[in-house]
Amino acid sequence: AETKEVRVAQQFGISYLPLTVMKEKRLLEAAAKAAGLGDVKVSWTVFSAGNAMNDALISGNLDFASGGVGPFMTIWARTKGNLNVGGVASMNSMPLYLNTVNPAVKTIKDFGDKDRIALPAVKVSIQAVTLQMAAEAAFGVGKHDALDKLTVSMSHPDGMAAMMSGRSEITAHFTSAPFMYQQLEDSKVRRVLNSYDVLGGPSTFNVIWAAAKFRAENPKTYAAFVSALSESMRWISADKRAAAQLYVDAEKAKLTVDWVEKLLRDPENVFTTQPQNLMKYAEFMHRTGMIKVKPADWKEPFFPEIHGGPGS
Amino acid sequence: MDQASAPLLEVRGVTLQYKTDQHLVTATWRVDFDVHPADRFVLLGPSGCGKSTLLKGVAGFMAPVEGTIALKGRPVERPGPDRMMVFQEFDQLLPWKTVEDNVVFPLEIAGRAKGLEARERARATIAKVGLSKFREVYPHMLSGGMKMRVAIARAMAMEPDILLMDEPFAALDALTRRKMQEELLALWDELRFTVLFVTHSIEEAILVGSRILLMSPHPGQVRAELNAGTFGRGQIDTPEFAALARRIHDMLFAERIESEGRAGHG
């Protein structure tokens, strides 16, 4: 018999909207019922960071985890051959902006010794990896860590407060939605870098992953999850206004519905199960030694359910 | 009275030492004495000769490094309420209990008396030491002599087999002291327990004691064991009392002069 309880984890923020919708509209419960699994209980846990979520998954306290591309590649590489954690689906493709308040900085080549770039975690966050890729492109192979010495670890809100206050050394912030858009509303802030430009097109930001064992033991539940996720994404793209409303209500966010709707309507923000430009990250991370294993193609880290699509 | 011939407490060749990282202090050296039931046994000797240490040995706080201390034929192994002790220090009262509670506490702990009975017994004893007005007060609000009187009351209320008293009356004025001595003797007369009593006063030794152990200076050894007979306060001015006092006095003096001569050489 399959499990009666599915444990799903998400993180905080607009990029996790598909899961929020799934939770609020109880899509997984419905899909499970439709698959003939009866009443399945879904428990949702919100985490403040990805690594604790990975610990929870590995220790068997969690079935589906969600997070950035970086942590996903890491856990896939590290568990290959034992736990075999694999991607369930991509969740979205969203850009990451590097914004600055320093008027002298037009491109990343203009950062001087006095500048400091805040990002969620030095060297390991997806922002840091993207910055390294941009640095490699700008300064040449082997120079990918040229800007690392300017980077500073700060959580999104702290980094934003630090840069916007103008009272600290932080002159630039590499962050994600919604912070990056909020920053750009201030006239003194300019965008230096867009991750889509670095990767040459839209790229996956968040991924959902699970352990192979769970999929093997609960194939129907697993399938129900994938279909509920697709359903959720379909619903979002069908009615962006309602999705924005749902987000604001569910998160008790201070953002206005209009603002969120505008963000959702921006074509660079897409909710899709298909990974995009994932291999570029994987190759880079492997080349710089952050992961020990290199996937043969984009399909390798993912479970077959989504292999049919146009991933990359 | 077949018990009379068997000593209640046998101290045989007892050497007591304090050992710390840097120092080794021999407090007493091969001390022997017997205390029989109903004895009022007094330890008399110069400051630092190991009287308190001996009492601690009998009470079970310190194990001898040599020799044995046996109570009713069994070696003393641990402290117990059958040997209530009045310590020399003022801070022996439990600061978190009032005077009355301090006296009640061991009664209840040792199961000597419970509840109201314990309280009444405590009150009666506190009255005997003249502190009825201070029953509800905490020890830190008492004078030195008053603290000692509470400790005396606490021990006396327990009516133990053996009462160990380490200079209990040293901090008391002449009158209170006399009153306390009388109370102790009256209680003894009623219950005939055994007392081991440390004092500095020769007069007190003769008045309170039935037998007196004279100790030599540091490290304490037995100098003499004398009978103090049954001198009461009435006999204080008799020639017999004076003679005994003189004799003890001379013995202690001789010892002192001798030891000082020795210290001079060494």
Next chain:
Amino acid sequence: MDQASAPLLEVRGVTLQYKTDQHLVTATWRVDFDVHPADRFVLLGPSGCGKSTLLKGVAGFMAPVEGTIALKGRPVERPGPDRMMVFQEFDQLLPWKTVEDNVVFPLEIAGRAKGLEARERARATIAKVGLSKFREVYPHMLSGGMKMRVAIARAMAMEPDILLMDEPFAALDALTRRKMQEELLALWDELRFTVLFVTHSIEEAILVGSRILLMSPHPGQVRAELNAGTFGRGQIDTPEFAALARRIHDMLFAERIESEGRAGHG
């Protein structure tokens, strides 16, 4: 000797009280006395009558709620090394200093002597109290009487204007006590400082004191102020000595009986 007529210490109508949340204890009530330079002034009175409290007042630890305490005409405001005190408690030594360092410490703090000089002075005084063998030892390794002797040495080495001594010899055996009394008197004879001395022993009061203040029981009031003349140990067996002792004895007794009668009514 024009100073002789002006008192060194004037205590005028001094009431001393301890106040806590629940209790108010009046320790002394409207006490008056004068201490003149070179006086050996003895406070004598029953346990709990406020002798220690009075000494604390003079030392500057407690402010009177009524009346004034003036030293050389100026009110006493705070403690100071000109009034070295020997406390009644055993735990007045600094546990983190050896016997010798305990004696040296106040000398250096008060600037009485420094370095080697202080050390030599300390050693000499420690020898006087018979503790040369224990110079390097920490206080917790001393017996009760030995601790008191260190405290006495500490105060005497300071040679203060006024020496306040709260039953300094209570924990000492007859012989050590006599030796200490003699040392104190010898030192006084040399330096002629002023002593305020609390004791419980009438004999000691007469031997050590030049003037004796008799206090009534709790709360302490002045009962009498007597001249103790210049009795030395040699005069102990004289009828004059005995008469004075008797007189003091009777006064204290009368007081006690009176107060007990009173307590019975109240």
Next chain:
Amino acid sequence: MAEPIAKREPPLRPEILRQTRDVSGLGAVERPLTAAERLMNQAGVRRSLILIGLAAAWQLYGQYVGNNLILPTFFEVLEALWEVSRSGELPDRVLTSLRVLTIGYTAGIALAAVLTTLAVSTRLGADLLSTLTAMFNPLPAIALLPLALLWFGLGVGSLVFVLIHSVLWAVALNTHSGFSSVPETLRMAGQNMGLRGIPFVARILVPAAFPSILTGLKIGWAFAWRTLIAAELVFGVSSRSGGLGWFIFEKRNQLETASVFAGLLAVIVIGLVVESVVFRSIERRTVRRWGMQR
């Protein structure tokens, strides 16, 4: 020092004899205090002054900084506090946190009691305590994460586990040091009554070491708060059940700095209340009344 005037003698004066009076009913004799002195004698007044001073400093500095994204002013925070309190959001979160906190705190204290009792009873116990403390006390909560997840999974169990870790060592260290400092005489007095083992610890050592224990409890309480707020982020929150830590995290992510500070202000207020109501009155009724602390 008095100059040794050539063998000066005390003057001879007449003897004095007095009658004593019955003054046993004597009440307090006090010098009158000025109104200002009386006011300043009230601990409450002094503390309130301090608090007002701190609030004023905050307000002024906040205005000077003038950046409410980083440091909102005191009044802005008060407003936010009123807001989130009225909506019932904050009280809810505070209650959730308090519940977990109480469990963890109590369990930590209980464990500390066991450990220190062991430590004073046997030499091995003492070594165990000091070794464990030296090893585990410096470890941050994340070090316990794997064990917590293995043993308790996500949720309250793990939180409590981490809380115990933050309370246990501080309380145990203080308690044990307090026990070790109990004067020998008091110890002997207790043993003399026949107390041994746990009754000896409970009836002699605990009250005798109470000042130290209280300090340990205060520190443990404070660190339990700190840890709880941090740990709620590590262990995640299921559905809407988060406590104060999550509240702060959420508000921070929404860049509502004033609400973040409102949450922190709640911690401060609770700290003050616990200190002045609980700890202070325990202190007044125990160590101060007993004359063990001034």
Next chain:
Amino acid sequence: MAEPIAKREPPLRPEILRQTRDVSGLGAVERPLTAAERLMNQAGVRRSLILIGLAAAWQLYGQYVGNNLILPTFFEVLEALWEVSRSGELPDRVLTSLRVLTIGYTAGIALAAVLTTLAVSTRLGADLLSTLTAMFNPLPAIALLPLALLWFGLGVGSLVFVLIHSVLWAVALNTHSGFSSVPETLRMAGQNMGLRGIPFVARILVPAAFPSILTGLKIGWAFAWRTLIAAELVFGVSSRSGGLGWFIFEKRNQLETASVFAGLLAVIVIGLVVESVVFRSIERRTVRRWGMQR
């Protein structure tokens, strides 16, 4: 209790007279101990046994769990420790952390000294200390972030600030409680020598309250570690300055659990070394030698 036999009298016995002997040169008289007893008398042996036991328990439990992503075994961790030590990575990080730690710890102690001196000298100081402690001690480090950034910017300055916060209150609380518990007689003895103000605090209160102060220092030291490791994540670690906390975070992100534990093991080892070398020998030379603690 002895049954009151009808007015029993002590037996009359002959008097005894003895000559005493000169035994002033007497050495230790000891009962022989068995080899096992002698061994167990060595604190080092007992502690090593405890450590070995803990390591064995870890190894066994780790094998039982059999998931080295979540809980590696002891030997795997030792291997990782050797690896990261040999490469110089860990020692580097440890040194960085130790440097910051020492600064923060020392500054915290210094501030605590100032605060407690104030607190014992004036009544307002006492109120200030207890109010500040009650308010700030429960606050997590993130609460200080805004102030830290405003005042010290990124990097070491802010870290030190947070460290001070974690050391200060614990040390101050313990010191103040220790000061308040100094027996009245000792206090008076000090004042009697004319000591007042800072000399009085330094020369009487500090040594007299040393057991409490030591406990405070131990707790402060432990909490400084905890805070440092956590704070390196919260406060702007720039890629150049990462210490042990950052090392642990990085390895955790890379799911190199064995290295994470190696980092934690380093904390444990440092804790043990500091305890047994620094604190223990201070204890032996002070409070134990002075008979203030057993």
